[in-house]
Every structure is written in structure tokens, then in C-alpha cells.
Amino acid sequence: MKIKLELSFDNLKTFKELIPDEWTKNIKRETQKKRLLKFSNETFKVIADKKILQPKIDLSEGRIRIDRQSKYAGIMNPYTKKRVKGAPKEKRVLYVELVYSFEEKPKVLEFVPPLDKNGYPEVNMGFVTYHNSVPVTDFRYLNQATKLNLNWDDAWYSYFENKNLTRHHKYPLMGYLYLEPRLVRVETLMRVDDISKLISFEQTDQKGDKLELLKKQVQKYFQMDENLLINGRHVKPDNVKVDLFRVSITGLKLVESFTDLVESSVLVGVSKQYHVDKLPQSVESKWVYFNENVDKVPFDTIDPVGPYPDFIYRDDPMFRWKNHIKDKTEPKIIPVRTKTGKHWNLPIFGEINVWSELPTQEQGTEVIKQTLENVRTAFIEKKEERLDQELSKVLLSKNSESIKKELSQLFAPSVIRGGIGAIEEFGTLNVDTIRELKDEDGFSVNVSGDVKVIAKHWGHSDRRALKYQFIIDMIEKDGEWFIKDFSLLGLKDKTS
Numbered sequence: 001m002k003i004k005l006e007l008s009f010d011n012l013k014t015f016k017e018l019i020p021d022e023w024t025k026n027i028k029r030e031t032q033k034k035r036l037l038k039f040s041n042e043t044f045k046v047i048a049d050k051k052i053l054q055p056k057i058d059l060s061e062g063r064i065r066i067d068r069q070s071k072y073a074g075i076m077n078p079y080t081k082k083r084v085k086g087a088p089k090e091k092r093v094l095y096v097e098l099v100y101s102f103e104e105k106p107k108v109l110e111f112v113p114p115l116d117k118n119g120y121p122e123v124n125m126g127f128v129t130y131h132n133s134v135p136v137t138d139f140r141y142l143n144q145a146t147k148l149n150l151n152w153d154d155a156w157y158s159y160f161e162n163k164n165l166t167r168h169h170k171y172p173l174m175g176y177l178y179l180e181p182r183l184v185r186v187e188t189l190m191r192v193d194d195i196s197k198l199i200s201f202e203q204t205d206q207k208g209d210k211l212e213l214l215k216k217q218v219q220k221y222f223q224m225d226e227n228l229l230i231n232g233r234h235v236k237p238d239n240v241k242v243d244l245f246r247v248s249i250t251g252l253k254l255v256e257s258f259t260d261l262v263e264s265s266v267l268v269g270v271s272k273q274y275h276v277d278k279l280p281q282s283v284e285s286k287w288v289y290f291n292e293n294v295d296k297v298p299f300d301t302i303d304p305v306g307p308y309p310d311f312i313y314r315d316d317p318m319f320r321w322k323n324h325i326k327d328k329t330e331p332k333i334i335p336v337r338t339k340t341g342k343h344w345n346l347p348i349f350g351e352i353n354v355w356s357e358l359p360t361q362e363q364g365t366e367v368i369k370q371t372l373e374n375v376r377t378a379f380i381e382k383k384e385e386r387l388d389q390e391l392s393k394v395l396l397s398k399n400s401e402s403i404k405k406e407l408s409q410l411f412a413p414s415v416i417r418g419g420i421g422a423i424e425e426f427g428t429l430n431v432d433t434i435r436e437l438k439d440e441d442g443f444s445v446n447v448s449g450d451v452k453v454i455a456k457h458w459g460h461s462d463r464r465a466l467k468y469q470f471i472i473d474m475i476e477k478d479g480e481w482f483i484k485d486f487s488l489l490g491l492k493d494k495t496s
Contacts, residue, residue, distance in 0.1 A: 001100040001109075002058070003046070006065065006093050011123045014114050017043060018096050020060045032057070045112035045145075046100055055098040063095040105152050112145040119144075128249045129165075131155040133262035135249050138167045155264055156191065157293065169247050169267065171298050173289055175312065176459055177321060179303040181331055183382045184230060184274040184283060186237075187458060189245070189267045194291050211258060214268070215242045222270055228285045230274060237272040243418045245269055245458070252458060254418050269418075269458055275383050278330060279304070284320040287312045300459055331377045333393045336370040336481040338363050358436055358443055365431045367474055367481050368447055375483075376423050379411040396475060396482035406488045410451070410470070413491070415462040419455035424463070426451055442475035442484060450494050465494035 007015050017039035021032070029035070036055060040046065046053045114122040121143040129136040129148065132155040136148065146165060151157040156172060172194060178185040190198070192214070199221040201214055219242045226234045244255035245267045252269075255261065287297065301308040301321055312319055340359040359367060371394065378390035388404070397403055415421040427450040435444045448469040455462045473485040 001046075001053075001102070003055070003098045003100070005096045005098065006063070007096065008065070008093055009090050012094060014122050015039075015043065015094075018057070018060065018094065020094075043114055045110070047110040047112070048100075048102060048106035049108055053100045053102075055100050057096060058099045059095070059097040061095055063093055065091045065093045105150070107150060109148045109150065110145060111142060111148070113142045115144075129160075131158040132264060134158070134265045135167050135247060136160065137165050138249050140165050167247070167249070168251060171294065172291060173294060173297045174459065175287065175289075175297055175299040175319075176457075177283065177299070177301045177319065178456060179279060179283065179301075179321065181279055181304075181380055182276060182386070184228075184276055184280065185457070186228060186272045186274075186285070188270045188272075188289065189458060190270070190289060192263055192266050192268060194289070195268045195270075197291075198289060211244060211255075211261075211263075211266075215244065218242050218268060218270060222272055225272065227288070228272070228274065228283065230276065230280050230283055232282065235274055238275045239273040241269075241271040241273065241418075243269045243271075245417070251460065252417055254416065271457065273382075279323060279325070281323045282321065284318065287317040287319055290314050290317075302456055331380050333374045333377050333390060334370070335393075336367055336374065337479055338367045338370070338481065339479075340476070358434055361431065361434060364434045364443060364445060364474075365429065368431055368445070368472065369426075369429060371472075371474070371481065371483060372426065372429075375407055375411055379408070379422065394483055396477060397484050399485065403483065403486045406470075406486050409488050409491055410466075410468055413453055413464070413466065415453065415455040415464055417455075417458055417460065417462060419457045419462060421453040421455040421462070421464065424452045424454040427465075437473060437475065437484075440475050440484070442473060442481075444471065444473045444485075446471055446489075467492055467494050 005015070005018070007018070012019055017035035021029070030038075036057070040052060040054050046055070113125050116122050125142040126139055127137070127142045128139055131150060134155040136155075136158050137160065144162075146160055146162045148160050149158060159170075160166065169189070172191045174189040176185075176187040178187065192211075195201070195218060196214065199217055201217055219240045222240045222242075223237060226236050228235055228237075245252040246255050246261065247253075247265050247267060252267065255266065287299070290297065295314045296311045299310050299312045299319055301310070301319075303321070303323075303325065305325055310319075338359065340357060340363055358364075374394050375391075378387060378394060381387040381390050388400075391400065391404060391407075395403055411423055413421050429449040430447065432446040432448075437444055446469070448467070450465060450467050453464045453466055467490070468488070469490040471485075471487045471489060472483060474481050475484045476482075
């Protein structure tokens with residue numbers, strides 16, 4: 001076992017036994033062997049099956065602190081009744097690697113951090129724990145003695161007895177039901193061994209070949225799945241998306257390379273996607289994915305009004321959703337009819353445009369704002385033919401296909417974990433000086449601003465704040481404004 005310590009200079013008094021000899025040449029000290037004995041018996045105890053372990057120093061050197069933003073900084077520590085401090089201003093640290101040897105594999109490891117006479121922690125020790133490369137915890141604080149139960153057959157099931165010391169993705173099986181205006185998704189996260197048994201997958205020798213082949217067979221298997229009922233009718237998925245994720249201390253990481261990949265820390269994500277014309281009235285199915293280690297599976301339902309976390313049990317494997325949403329308003333494109341130029345209201349003919357002129361800056365901004373909102377509404381559609389149909393209410397161009405591709409970069413951008421996002425909120429909108437189109441009644445303008453993008457999948461809401469810049473040509477026909485051309489000039493994260 002290896003423990004890596006990053007000690008701030010403020011805490012060296014507590015960990016004085018680990019200070020290198022070359023840092024204290026003019027100070028008389030005990031031998032390193034005696035200091036380590038005191039360290040392991042008094043300062044920081046590691047106990048394996050009730051036997052205190054003695055470490056060896058594998059590495060000890062000065063380093064510059066790695067900045068790690070803690071979500072606990074500023075929060076009251078329930079044990080010390082003091083607020084958790086943020087990272088010290090001092091950037092220099094003492095980095096130490098301690099190696100502990102076992103005579104045989106222990107069942108339980110106990111860690112006892114530095115405690116004062118009242119049993120309170122002397123220092124704030126943020127930590128993470130890995131067993132065979134599988135994270136046992138997310139970033140947590142070690143502020144009391146705690147025991148780690150080790151499962152040497154499968155490190156996934158190793159755990160701390162303190163329930164607060166855990167990781168987010170602690171279950172080997174997880175399920176999610178997402179309900180959107182045009183799409184129903186059933187998403188499943190399963191470990192490689194579990195899903196291999198489910199589909200009777202035959203393994204190959206090469207890890208990369210094995211996982212790529214597994215993805216293909218998983219997709220083929222779930223494309224034939226008819227377990228889901230939408231509005232009382234059995235349906236097959238219109239699309240099945242399969243991704244591999246590595247469980248890390250910060251959540252799920254999309255696997256893009258098989259190099260140095262530890263299979264025991266990999267989850268296979270399966271997203272079964274069902275196209276619908278509108279939000280359904282009911283969805284139900286029987287959950288059939290269990291293994292010998294679990295009798296319940298966490299299952300979250302996410303519809304337009306909120307997430308509903310729950311569990312599915314082996315003796316009650318059904319999941320059901322009923323549409324109790326009171327607001328049944330369907331997303332709808334609203335024609336943009338901002339008037340410019342001179343209009344007369346004539347008998348018989350009604351209102352006619354006597355002559356055209358460029359819209360004012362205020363009018364042009366309003367045209368752009370309403371048009372962008374309509375495009376966002378169009379991109380709610382998931383079927384290509386339905387998307388094209390809705391975009392035809394916004395576009396008036398011979399190059400509609402190329403414009404759709406440009407628009408999709410902004411209105412359906414990719415996010416982390418392999419998902420496709422949607423614009424959640426428009427931020428600032430900057431419309432430059434309006435320019436007249438030469439060949440038609442309309443205008444061209446450079447637009448910049450920012451948007452908030454969201455993608456809900458795999459139990460997460462992945463958000464991005466993006467800055468954009470584009471040129472858009474607008475034309476007026478029969479009193480309505482349409483996009484004639486659109487070119488995206490730039491799109492990047494707002495923080496960059």
C-alpha cells in the first residue's frame with residue numbers, strides 16, 4: 001500500500017517526523033527509523049487487521065502545491081465546529097510517499113489521523129482512496145479514525161464503514177428514465193463483467209479489441225429490446241448509443257483511449273432512445289438487470305418538472321411514470337413580424353408595405369432575438385424530418401442543409417460524457433451595425449453573445465457556458481422575417 005502526502009508548511013509541526021534530514025542539517029534529531037516508529041505509533045496510525053503497520057519513505061521532496069478547489073471550503077466542520085479552510089496561500093509543500101508492506105492481504109485497514117487530546121483532528125486532511133485503481137471515495141476529509149473493508153476479489157465492493165466516505169457512483173448498476181418533449185430515454189450504467197454476462201459476450205485477448213467488440217454487441221443486443229411500453233404500447237428503441245466511462249473521483253470520464261485502462265473501473269453506458277411526437281402519458285417497463293451482489297438498483301426519473309430518485313428492487317422490478325404535468329403547452333415557433341418601413345392599411349388589400357427600409361437597431365435586435373428563440377424551439381425536434389420541417393418555418397434559403405449544420409454547432413453542441421446539449425438560456429446579445437442586403441429586402445449583421453448549454457444524461461446535468469459570434473442575413477417576405485444565410489464565426493467556452 002502506498003500513501004502519498006502533500007503537506008503544507010503550516011502542518012509540518014504535526015508531521016515533523018517526516019521532514020527530510022537535509023532540511024534540518026543543523027538540528028540534532030533522532031534517526032529516521034525511530035522517527036518513523038513514532039510517526040506510525042502516535043502521529044498517523046495505519047492498522048491492518050489490528051496490527052500497526054510500519055512505513056518506509058519511498059520519496060520525500062519539496063514541491064509546488066497542485067491547486068484543488070474544495071467544495072467544502074468555508075463549510076462548518078461538524079466535529080471541530082470550525083469552518084473548513086481553503087488552500088493555504090503558501091504554495092510550497094513537502095511531498096512524501098510512504099510504502100506499507102503486508103505479510104498477507106488484510107481484510108480491514110484502519111486509519112487514525114492526527115488527533116488532539118479531545119479527539120478532534122489537528123489538521124484538515126483532504127484525501128481520496130483507490131483500491132486496485134478503483135476509487136473508493138470521492139474527495140473527502142479524514143477527520144476521525146475510520147475502517148476500510150477490502151474486497152480483494154472485486155475492488156468495486158471495497159468500502160469505508162463511515163457512510164460519508166464514499167463515491168458518487170458506488171452502485172454497480174444504475175438506471176435513469178429521461179422524458180423530453182420529443183424524446184424518451186432509458187439509460188443504464190453497468191460494469192463490464194455484468195453486461196458481458198447479460199449478453200453472453202465472448203471475450204478476446206486484446207483489451208482494446210474486447211471493449212470495441214463489446215460495444216458493438218451491446219448495441220445490437222439492446223436494439224431488439226421491446227420491454228418498454230409508451231402509452232401502453234411495446235416499442236423498440238429508435239437509436240441505441242453505447243459509451244464507455246471510467247469512474248474517477250470527479251465523476252464519470254468518457255473513455256477515449258484504452259491505454260492504461262483498468263477494466264474494473266469501467267462502466268458501460270447504454271442509452272436507449274425513443275422518438276415521440278409529444279410528451280407521453282405513461283411509460284413503464286420491467287427492470288431485468290441485476291447481479292448476485294445487489295438486490296436493489298438506484299433509478300432516477302427526470303421529466304420537465306424535476307428529478308425523482310428512487311430504487312428498483314429484485315422482488316418488485318417494475319418502474320412506471322405517469323404524466324401529471326399540468327402545463328401541457330407544446331413548444332411552438334412564433335412568426336417574427338417586426339414591422340419596418342412604411343405600411344398602409346388599404347380597403348380590400350389590407351395592410352401593405354409601401355416602401356422598405358432598414359430596421360432600426362432596436363428593431364433588428366428584436367428580429368434576431370425572436371429568430372434565435374424560434375431556432376432553439378426547432379432543435380427540440382429529434383427526428384431529422386421533423387427538424388427540417390420546423391426549420392423551414394425559420395429558413396428561406398437554397399442552402400438550408402448547410403445552414404442547419406452551422407446552426408447545430410450552436411444549438412446542439414457536444415458536452416462532456418459524450419452527450420448533445422441544448423441551449424438552456426440566452427445571455428448577453430450584442431448586435432452590431434445593421435447592413436443592407438443588396439439583392440433583397442433585408443439586412444446582414446454580426447452578432448455575438450453567450451449562452452448556457454445543458455445536457456442531462458447518466459444522472460448528471462452537464463452545463464457549459466459558451467461565447468459565440470456569427471453573421472446572419474435576414475430577409476422579409478409577406479411580413480415575416482426569415483434566415484437567408486448563417487455563418488458561425490466562433491464558438492468557445494466562456495472561461496477561455
